[in-house]
Amino acid sequence: MPPEEPSTRDKLLDAFETLLVTEGSRSATLDNVAGAAGVSKGGLLYHFHSKDDLVDAMLSRMQEMGERDIAAMRTAPQGPVDYYLETSVDSGSAFDRALIAAARIAQENDERAGNALASLREQWFAVLSEHLGDEALARTIQLIGDGLYFDDTSGFTHPQALEHVRDVLARLDF
Amino acid sequence: MPPEEPSTRDKLLDAFETLLVTEGSRSATLDNVAGAAGVSKGGLLYHFHSKDDLVDAMLSRMQEMGERDIAAMRTAPQGPVDYYLETSVDSGSAFDRALIAAARIAQENDERAGNALASLREQWFAVLSEHLGDEALARTIQLIGDGLYFDDTSGFTHPQALEHVRDVLARLDF
DNA sequence: GTCTATAGACAGATAGAC
DNA sequence: GTCTATCTGTCTATAGAC
Numbered sequence: 001m002p003p004e005e006p007s008t009r010d011k012l013l014d015a016f017e018t019l020l021v022t023e024g025s026r027s028a029t030l031d032n033v034a035g036a037a038g039v040s041k042g043g044l045l046y047h048f049h050s051k052d053d054l055v056d057a058m059l060s061r062m063q064e065m066g067e068r069d070i071a072a073m074r075t076a077p078q079g080p081v082d083y084y085l086e087t088s089v090d091s092g093s094a095f096d097r098a099l100i101a102a103a104r105i106a107q108e109n110d111e112r113a114g115n116a117l118a119s120l121r122e123q124w125f126a127v128l129s130e131h132l133g134d135e136a137l138a139r140t141i142q143l144i145g146d147g148l149y150f151d152d153t154s155g156f157t158h159p160q161a162l163e164h165v166r167d168v169l170a171r172l173d174f
Numbered sequence: 175m176p177p178e179e180p181s182t183r184d185k186l187l188d189a190f191e192t193l194l195v196t197e198g199s200r201s202a203t204l205d206n207v208a209g210a211a212g213v214s215k216g217g218l219l220y221h222f223h224s225k226d227d228l229v230d231a232m233l234s235r236m237q238e239m240g241e242r243d244i245a246a247m248r249t250a251p252q253g254p255v256d257y258y259l260e261t262s263v264d265s266g267s268a269f270d271r272a273l274i275a276a277a278r279i280a281q282e283n284d285e286r287a288g289n290a291l292a293s294l295r296e297q298w299f300a301v302l303s304e305h306l307g308d309e310a311l312a313r314t315i316q317l318i319g320d321g322l323y324f325d326d327t328s329g330f331t332h333p334q335a336l337e338h339v340r341d342v343l344a345r346l347d348f
Numbered sequence: 349g350t351c352t353a354t355a356g357a358c359a360g361a362t363a364g365a366c
Numbered sequence: 367g368t369c370t371a372t373c374t375g376t377c378t379a380t381a382g383a384c
Contacts, residue, residue, distance in 0.1 A: 008367080024282035026199055030360060041360090043368045051360065104281065106328065108198035114329055121330055136338035140318065143325070143335065147317030150324040154280060155288055156295055161317065164310035172345055182349080203377065215378090217350045225378070 009047045011037045013058055014094075017101035021153075025104050030054075055105055059116045062098035066120045069095055073127050080131045081141055081169075084124060088145035089162055090152035100153050132174060141169075183221045185211040187232055188268075191275040195327070199278050204228075229279055233290045236272035240294045243269055247301050254305045255315060255343075258298060262319035263336055264326035274327050306348060315343075 006014070015036035019028040030051060034044040048054040069087070076083035090096050099117070106113035121142070128138035144165055151158065158164075180188065189210035193202040204225060208218040222228040243261070250257035264270050273291070280287035295316070302312040318339055325332065332338075 022283070024199065026282055029358080031358080039367095040369055042362095042370070045361070046367060049361090103328065107278065107281075108200050109196070117328070118330060136341040139332065139335055139338040140342040143318045143321030143339065144314065146321035146324045147319070150320045151317070154277065154291070156292060158313065161313055164313040165317065167310040168314040168346070172342070204379085205377075213349095214351055216352070216380095219379070220349060223379090 008037070008039060008043070009057075012039070012044055012047060012054070013061060016054055016058060017097045020101040020104040021097055025108055028104075055110065055112065058098065058105075059102060059112055062095070062102055063116055063120075065095040065098060066123075070120075070123050070127065073124070080127050084128060084141065084145055085148065085162060085165060088148040090149065099149075103153070134174065137172070137174060182211070182213060182217070183231075186213070186218055186221055186228070187235060188271075190228055190232060191271045194275040194278040195271055199282055202278075229284065229286065232272065232279075233276060233286055236269070236276055237290055237294075239269040239272060240297075244294075244297050244301065247298070254301050258302060258315065258319055259322065259336060259339060262322040264323065273323075277327075308348065311346070311348060 012033060016028060016033045019032055019036060030041050030044055033054070034041045037044070044054075048057060073080050073083050073087075078086075087093075087096075090100070099120075102113045102117055106117055124145075125138060125142050128141055129135055132138050132141075148161060148165070150156075151161065186207060190202060190207045193206055193210060204215050204218055207228070208215045211218070218228075222231060247254050247257050247261075252260075261267075261270075264274070273294075276287045276291055280291055298319075299312060299316055302315055303309055306312050306315075322335060322339070324330075325335065
């Protein structure tokens with residue numbers, strides 16, 4: 001059977017994330033979100049009683065994807081380090097979009113978003129640290145991942161960045 | 175003679191930056207900026223005719239500080255690499271605050287801010303690359319700097335991060 | 349140079365029709 | 367489940383007093 005059309009609820013969450021990522025939090029208004037999802041503001045507010053509600057739902061969806069990502073990282077055939085660095089380059093996946101959207105919300109002084117992201121980061125670090133048995137190296141690799149992510153989401157794109165990082169890490173033989 | 179009290183104009187720019195950094199772009203309204211600087215909205219609009227004007231002035235001030243920073247990086251006694259990494263940890267300096275504020279503006283799809291930041295980044299990279307004679311290493315160090323900066327400004331603080339990075343870089347003997 | 353008052357657009361949210 | 371109409375507050379910006 002063909003893939004289902006996403007529910008209106010999911011279309012609204014997608015539109016909210018996309019607006020946050022591409023135009024920033026000031027453009028992610030209820031009006032714009034509803035419009036981008038092809039419904040009216042009243043329609044949006046049937047699914048989410050308030051903007052806070054919309055944020056909560058977005059973060060829940062992100063956390064679910066996060067659990068799956070960390071499980072995938074633990075069992076990745078290329079190993080956790082390469083998996084982590086590869087997925088730090090924005091691939092345009094639904095999870096990437098959710099992470100960037102959550103970061104935008106966190107910047108508006110939102111504790112829920114800040115805590116959700118902090119929790120994910122701790123789990124990524126734990127996997128790197130366990131696998132490498134070297135906290136300093138694990139921290140450095142996470143910083144490189146943060147840098148890749150930051151550059152991508154800020155429009156500072158360097159096509160060879162990942163290649164350069166692999167080159168340098170290869171000199172460290174771990 | 176004692177240091178001069180900052181002008182109202184500078185107090186307004188400082189307040190704008192601080193609001194952007196601590197509470198995000200949605201809180202950086204003309205009302206809030208004026209209030210934080212201790213003047214009325216009318217007072218603000220005497221100095222800056224529009225919000226766009228305020229952004230332009232903020233970016234100009236940042237670019238001036240950026241030129242001085244790149245000059246300091248070139249002649250730093252500890253060398254450009256260590257200077258760059260140290261100043262990537264948010265020290266709370268006026269320049270750091272301006273950089274973070276500009277990043278917030280850039281995220282709202284503002285080309286001026288995006289271009290100003292991209293230009294600074296290219297100059298930092300050029301100094302690193304010249305000094306090291308190794309593009310891959312220069313890129314990796316810039317990514318680590320971006321990671322340090324991103325973590326600090328997102329509230330993901332790791333007190334030992336800089337120490338860990340130095341530890342790992344020491345293994346690369348360059 | 350700084351203020352108050354106000355205009356006009358837009359924000360989040362409610363009520364009720366369909 | 368989705369719509370329109372509307373309320374209330376806030377946003378940027380203007381006008382004019384002091």
